[in-house]
Amino acid sequence: MSDTTASSPRRLVIATRESRLALWQAEHVKARLEALYPDCTVELLGMTTRGDRILDRTLSKVGGKGLFIKELETALLDGRADLAVHSLKDVPVDLEAEFSLAAVMTREDPRDAFVSPQYATLADMPPGARVGTSSLRRESQIRARYPQLQVLPLRGNLDTRLGKLDRGEYDAIVLAAAGLTRLGLGDRIRALLAVEDSLPAAGQGALGIEVRADRADLHAWLAPLSDAASLACATAERAVSRALGGSCQVPLAAYAEHDADGASLYLRALVARPDGKTVMRSEQRGPAADADRLGRLAAQSLLDEGADRLLATVAQVVADDSVQSR
Numbered sequence: 001m002s003d004t005t006a007s008s009p010r011r012l013v014i015a016t017r018e019s020r021l022a023l024w025q026a027e028h029v030k031a032r033l034e035a036l037y038p039d040c041t042v043e044l045l046g047m048t049t050r051g052d053r054i055l056d057r058t059l060s061k062v063g064g065k066g067l068f069i070k071e072l073e074t075a076l077l078d079g080r081a082d083l084a085v086h087s088l089k090d091v092p093v094d095l096e097a098e099f100s101l102a103a104v105m106t107r108e109d110p111r112d113a114f115v116s117p118q119y120a121t122l123a124d125m126p127p128g129a130r131v132g133t134s135s136l137r138r139e140s141q142i143r144a145r146y147p148q149l150q151v152l153p154l155r156g157n158l159d160t161r162l163g164k165l166d167r168g169e170y171d172a173i174v175l176a177a178a179g180l181t182r183l184g185l186g187d188r189i190r191a192l193l194a195v196e197d198s199l200p201a202a203g204q205g206a207l208g209i210e211v212r213a214d215r216a217d218l219h220a221w222l223a224p225l226s227d228a229a230s231l232a233c234a235t236a237e238r239a240v241s242r243a244l245g246g247s248c249q250v251p252l253a254a255y256a257e258h259d260a261d262g263a264s265l266y267l268r269a270l271v272a273r274p275d276g277k278t279v280m281r282s283e284q285r286g287p288a289a290d291a292d293r294l295g296r297l298a299a300q301s302l303l304d305e306g307a308d309r310l311l312a313t314v315a316q317v318v319a320d321d322s323v324q325s326r
Helices: 020-036 070-077 136-145 158-166 177-182 216-225 228-243 288-304 307-325
Strands: 011-017 041-047 083-087 099-104 112-115 130-133 150-153 172-176 207-212 252-258 264-272 279-287
Touching: 011 020, 011 070, 020 041, 020 083, 020 158, 020 177, 020 207, 020 216, 041 070, 070 083, 070 207, 099 216, 099 228, 112 177, 130 136, 130 158, 136 150, 136 252, 136 264, 136 279, 158 172, 172 177, 207 216, 228 252, 228 264, 228 288, 252 288, 264 288, 264 307, 279 288, 288 307
Parallel strands: 011 041, 011 083, 130 150, 130 172
Antiparallel strands: 083 207, 099 207, 112 172, 252 264, 264 279
16 A cells, blocks of 8 residues: 655555446546656556446435445555545535545536437437436436426446447437546537536536545645646535435536636536426525535525425435335
């Protein structure tokens, strides 16, 4: 493991899921660390998480985002790994006390991507056409705008999802644009969904690096990988999710972007019913330095509209569906 007494690391081990996208992300961090610390040996520890193994049910029915990180966190605790690389949108907003985020890296395009072999956009699809998506967030927004479409659950890693589309199980699927771009599959994107039509998930497009909270050395070594602008946006977005108890079990979106001056944030947040029949929205502007407070203000605005009652109803329906699907 790393030498905690040295001014720079000698050996670092990165815990990662073994999907092609997760490995790309880990290799990306590995390359950045090797460039920063040429004398450091950086290794990958590939792991399969419970979220990777459960493919017959949606995340909302089997426990949510934490399913993708628990085994990696165990490797951090028992010393097999120093850091874990995640898609930030998969990281619960409230980590266990033993862990912390040491860096949020420069964000890729945060928008959702429309992928289809025959249609150019969601608007082009005829009534009854089948759209696959992995998230209640996307489902609720698609149903709200295009109630004539069938929205069907879609699980598996990126290649698995594309394979299901190519085999004709769906007429189109909606994925995060960032993953397609990172794997060189940008040509599969027929259209990028405007954030007004499909507000992204908190942290979508950004990579988060998780470490043990007591590893001050790692926090210092990883600090150069963090991007201040991406961190501010992610902080505001995750504050919305934290205040509303956000998880894969509720349709919740939050997206922040910097204003032209670079010092202010424009934050949009959304909660909805999965059927899209009720959608609540909030917008806030404020200093990037107050990102967390901005997120809490957006969440409070939604709560003032009754978002707590809506989310409680949705969570109960999801819980009932989960019990019935076992």
